Amino acid sequence: MSFAAKLLKWYHENGRDLPWRTTQDPYIIWLSEIILQQTRVEQGLPYFHRFVEEFPIVTKFAEADEEKVLRLWQGLGYYSRARNMHKAAQMVQNTLGGIFPTVFSEVIRLPGVGEYTAAAIASFSANEPRAVVDGNVYRVLSRYFGVAEPINSTKGKKLFAALADDLLDKQHAGLYNQAIMDFGALQCKPKNPLCGNCVFQLECVAFREDRVEYLPVKTKGKASRSRFFHYFVVSLADKLLMAKRGEGDVWANLYEFPMLETATDMSLLELVDTEEFSTYFKAGVVLEPIGVPIKHILSHQHIYARFYRVTQAEYLKIKKSEWDYFFWEKIDTLAKHKLIFSFLERNKQLIGPKL
Template sequence: MDFSGEIINWYMLHKRDLPWRQTSDPYIIWLSEIIMQQTRVEQGTPYFIRFAEKYPTVADFASAEEGEILKLWQGLGYYSRGRNMHHTAQIVMEEHGGYFPKDYNSLIKLKGIGEYTAAAISSFSSNEAKAVVDGNVFRLLSRYFGIDTPINSSAGKKLFTELANELIDKSNAGIYNQAAMEFGSLVCRPKNPDCFQCPLRPGCEAYKTGRINDLPIKIKNQRIRERYFNYIVVRNEKGILMNKRGANDIWENLYELPLFETHERREPQNLINQDDFRKAFGNKVLIKFVSPAVKHILSHQKLFATFIEIENYSEQFAIENGWFYVKIEDLESLAQPKLIFQFFENFLKLKD
């Protein structure tokens, strides 16, 4: 069976009409590839359209303020992608004369661009014969060839990358790569794959041996870390008290409420009696409102957040902790984690 030919033939008949498939501009392709990482097409497409309209060239992206980019990114998650993109756009302006690279060897040197993304951009923009190996391609190859080497092991990544590069149609590298990813997304799905409509079924080892649901094999991820976030809501005529997150943790440079993190779930009344809380807000604090606990899942972390509105507090906290007031009408201008801006949407409606 002609694996590559079957994949391409299927793709030409069934491919989705996605906006980034209408161009060979490496900058626009880069935008789509980074935005779509860890993101469903349905969720990511509106973000891609907004970014492409607001920043139609790499020069536009490079000259934007980081906060502006993070604000536009809000709700998409994995905010380091947006920061890395901003850095990369500036490097392209400085070191490549404002022309986004098309070749794999130049692309792989840019921040935030790994092997997969470099292969995607180079093959889609200039037909360079570099195989794209994403989750869809891992799954497709593992099932079709009956490979049980874990896809997230060093040996697995090497094996599947070599195999993908052997299979690539060098004369139609870009089309083949898009076809393989699309086929894995729409036909060889993680759950309930459409085996009966699959043109590769006659040669598929997983189908022949009844191992469709067993492949691909993946080493279990690291243990999920649980964190308990106690957000303090201070609201008065000055606005709402806010904090800007620092580096070396999730949500770098995004805006949130003052945070007291604990190792376990704490009752709000116990929290306001602990020393660090009293140092920040004084010892006469009264609790005005407590939200239900909110669970927020990240890639390797599970957050449990509680929002506590207080009154009768000391005003010394802002100077010592770097917190500051933001007027309600200005909140929309700040890039915030999804957990925070969703709370504001509900809280402000509730309070107003």
């Protein structure tokens, strides 16, 4: 039996029952695929349901404002996905007459849709013979063929893409693609794969050579850096001052408190002595530490955040245009990043709802 035939048999008996598998609507499939980029199924599931509920058709998505989309996305991470989705929906609405494309060469033009996602949409919605290559596929193929070429090298990516194309069951492209990803997620797992009852035991090179735990190979990236954030909780009557982050850094376009970043960790005493601080506040302002410092870990940086309450808003020197005071109820509807909304959650009794 061929690889594909065995795989499809395995899938028939062990495949997951997932909500986006019951449709061929390219829009719904696109929704699920963007949400699932670098995201575990269990984590993305509730977001998928919320997006389908809120935007059942692409026209609704295109009509929404970005603020609303980001709010729905809040907490999922990689927020450029949400912004690109919004742009893509508007492209479909304005230049494709609201008809979501299913053809690989057209789908891949949409912002946020790369090789993987285009192959997924084209194969799932129209059975176009395009092989998906995601983290699961890299793992399955590197083990099955015993390939030690790093999966994050240019050479490796080409090699695995070619292998995937070779293996694809072109008659059942959609089903086959679902199958190989489920196989990677459920059976050929990163840690403790279920080789004991694997249908590919006889032909899997890594299993035969006892190299399963060393594959796939991935070269290490840069070590993560440390950053030190100082947030100012500025209240005026029953409103709170919030600032929108700019582009070109983590959490682009999301709301947080006004803040200062320093190159090293600093106490409040050291902070008030810095030049930046004096551009924010007039001399004599009183700041009160609030809550506990938070260490927020991202995959590429460690952020150490301290929070200070400022009750004398009149000591605030400059007022950037993107800063604004919001009523407490409004704060709830702003798209905030995780560090801020978990701080708000933990310190409600200290700063709100009465402030």
